[in-house]
Structure formats: structure tokens, C-alpha cells
């Protein structure tokens with residue numbers, strides 16, 4: 001076994017603006033330094049950026065727990081910024097109980113029931129974008145689409161949905177350190193938490209929607225009526241900012257790879273693999289943590305109980321040990337095994353809905369748009385966890 005002292009130590013601050021803007025040189029350095037590294041600015045954590053170790057940690061929920069938080073903050077030492085998520089920041093058996101309910105509500109079968117509505121909305125929105133010609137890929141497409149279809153499916157009223165954007169930004173910033181990004185997010189919160197919690201109440205949720213179905217599970221005795229609003233909160237936390245940026249990153253990938261877009265236009269059935277490859281190439285959630293629940297090891301390196309383990313999902317998804325030519329956005333690749341949606345028992349429970357959104361938006365584009373051209377410089381919205389764009393000027397050339 002390796003001695004703890006042999007763990008390489010690097011100077012990177014993954015939350016510094018330079019790293020958030022372009023994390024890939026840092027991922028490369030972390031992967032090459034070893035299977036497990038330390039980072040000088042955060043002496044209490046260990047980090048992994050190789051696919052093998054990231055996958056191993058995510059698939060070992062006994063040694064690497066979520067109940068102490070899946071961000072930098074260790075909830076055993078410091079309180080969470082909001083009451084813990086009953087599913088994200090939980091371990092079995094509680095996690096299993098919640099997961100069973102959310103998996104059923106978001107199952108592939110449930111997704112077949114929303115597909116036609118989601119597809120029609122994508123077509124209508126892409127038509128509006130085409131009529132404009134030049135668009136902002138984020139403000140005109142990647143953001144309005146999930147902000148309409150997902151809250152509609154959950155059963156949240158139309159008024160005030162912009163609060164979901166502020167809330168998502170805060171939730172994902174809170175998984176990093178208490179830096180300026182977090183302070184800026186917190187300063188924008190105002191009435192947002194109150195609005196979110198009010199809209200988790202059954203009285204605010206359309207009967208039959210995903211939110212109401214959680215209350216039906218409570219009626220059936222699967223969870224308590226006190227737990228139900230907290231599970232609705234998980235929908236509102238994880239279901240909007242993630243898919244907005246997944247779509248935004250996919251548009252970015254396609255706009256910057258015209259030959260790949262041409263293949264998609266020639267064969268719109270490639271929409272799903274094109275979206276999947278975008279998830280691999282620009283992982284929307286760049287990082288998640290686990291906490292060592294007991295003394296354990298990663299790749300033979302001892303990791304002491306209560307140590308935070310930083311998993312660079314974006315690093316694992318471009319690990320040359322796993323992916324040939326990993327920097328290449330290639331819609332002909334079938335990137336099975338990418339960890340952009342996590343892996344193991346906490347793997348994205350909404351992934352069928354997320355993939356549906358990606359598929360129908362890219363299908364609508366592929367059918368109507370001959371080419372997507374970059375119409376100006378993009379800007380990033382830096383977030384401690386999400387890889388996010390603020391603006392993405394695009395010109396859509398009609399088919």
C-alpha cells in the first residue's frame with residue numbers, strides 16, 4: 001500500500017475563475033499526477049479525475065457516502081445551507097425509499113406520456129428561433145425550453161418561474177466553497193427560497209403532475225406528508241438549471257463542430273447520441289463529492305474516514321485511458337459509461353426526462369436548420385458546479 005505522504009499535491013483551485021472558465025488543462029494535470037491527488041487550497045480533501053477512480057467512488061456508496069453532502073462542505077462539521085435533500089444528500093435505507101418513488105414518477109414509461117408535448121414545444125420554439133434567424137442560443141432556446149416543459153410537467157404555475165433559475169444557481173454554487181460566486185448567488189436570493197417552498201405545497205401543484213404524484217405516494221403511506229414537499233424541492237432544484245446547461249452546451253458543441261452538425265442534419269435520428277456526446281464532452285455538472293464513511297482506500301491509497309472526495313466528472317469524461325481522442329466532439333461515438341449523469345445508486349433519477357429534452361430539441365433543429373453558425377463571442381456564467389453559458393450568439397440557416 002502507498003503511504004499517504006506519496007499522494008501528489010497540486011496547486012490548483014478548481015473554483016478559481018480561470019479553472020471554471022477552462023477546466024481541461026487542470027483535469028489533464030490531475031489525471032496525470034495520479035489516481036488520487038491533493039489540492040493545496042483545500043488540504044482536507046482528495047480528488048480524482050481519472051474515469052476508473054471516479055466511477056469506482058460513485059459505485060461504492062458504502063465507503064463513499066452522500067449523507068455528509070455531495071459538495072465541498074462536510075455536513076458532519078458544518079451545517080448545510082438548506083435542509084438536506086432527502087435523496088441527493090442521503091444514504092440507504094432512506095435514499096432507497098425516496099429513490100423508489102422518484103424513479104417511478106420519472107420512469108421511461110412516464111416519459112412516453114410526456115414525449116408528444118415535449119416534442120411539440122421543442123418544434124414551436126425552434127420555429128420561433130428560425131423566424132428570428134440570429135438568436136442567443138441560451139436566452140432564446142436553451143433556457144426557455146426546460147423552463148417551460150419541466151415545471152409544466154411537475155405542475156408548477158407559470159408565474160414566477162424565473163425564481164427557479166436563481167435557486168438552481170444557488171444550489172449548485174453551494175456545493176463549492178464560500179467564494180464570491182456563492183456570495184453573489186446568495187445576494188440574489190431575496191424571496192426565492194420562500195417562493196420555492198411555497199410551490200412545493202400540494203395546493204400549488206396541478207393534480208396529476210410529477211409534484212402531485214409525490215403527494216399521492218404520501219397518501220399511499222410510502223413517505224410522510226412532511227417529506228413530500230422536500231421531494232418536490234428536489235425536482236425544482238435538479239430539473240431546470242441542469243437541463244438548461246446541458247442543452248446550452250450541446251448547442252455550443254454543435255455550433256463549434258459544423259461537420260458534426262451536418263451529420264445530424266443529414267440524419268436527425270442522431271439527435272440522441274449527439275446530445276449524449278455533448279454530455280460527455282462538456283459535462284454539465286463538473287464535480288460531485290462523496291465523503292469517506294469509514295477508513296478506506298482509492299487505487300490502494302488510504303483515505304481516512306470523513307475525508308471529502310472530489311470527483312471531477314468532466315475529467316473522467318475526457319480521460320484518454322477510457323476514451324479514444326477524448327477532446328473530440330464526435331456524434332458517431334457511443335459514449336456509454338460517461339459519468340455526466342453520475343453513476344451508481346445516485347445516478348441522475350431524471351435522466352430519461354433530461355435525454356428526452358435533449359433529443360426533441362436537437363431533432364427539431366436537425367429537421368429545420370441546415371447549419372448553426374457562431375454569430376459572435378459567447379460568454380460564460382461561472383458556477384461552482386455547473387458548466388454554464390450566459391450568452392451564445394448563433395445564426396440559424398434554414399433548411
Ligand code: OVV
Pocket residue numbers: 085086087088089171233234235237238
Ligand atoms: C442532483 C441534484 C442536484 C441538486 C439538488 C438535488 C439533486 C436535490 O435533491 O435537491
